[in-house]
């Protein structure tokens with residue numbers, strides 16, 4: 001396994017539409033393993049293949065219990081609404097307020113090509129929406145209602161330190 005470089009906002013690859021995965025081969029498995037390692041190293045919740053420069057419809061989301069590998073994912077059901085803080089590994093140091101559905105069900109293939117469904121609530125539902133948008137070349141910054149100010153960011157980092 002190897003760490004991959006995470007592309008940052010401004011890199012044109014992040015604005016491109018990713019292609020479906022058709023081969024569930026070793027190359028895909030290496031990509032997935034590398035993405036898992038890269039996500040853990042960055043302490044993120046989710047990562048999409050275009051963020052590491054691969055324009056394929058591959059997303060991983062860490063639910064806290066397991067890492068879901070979502071290949072060719074689609075949202076099949078969504079309900080409710082949540083308004084909350086969102087950040088992106090490709091937009092370091094920035095956080096914005098984004099409205100998302102509160103419960104999201106996705107249908108995707110696993111690394112062997114088998115279809116399955118996964119449901120997420122709260123943060124996980126948010127991650128599903130956020131990561132799937134990467135596959136169509138969109139960043140959350142396009143839909144953020146506003147971004148945290150420098151003071152709000154400092155207050156947030158301070159709270160984190162107090163919790164630790």
Ligand SMILES: [Zn+2]
Nearest residue numbers: 087088089090
């Ligand atoms: Zn992102």
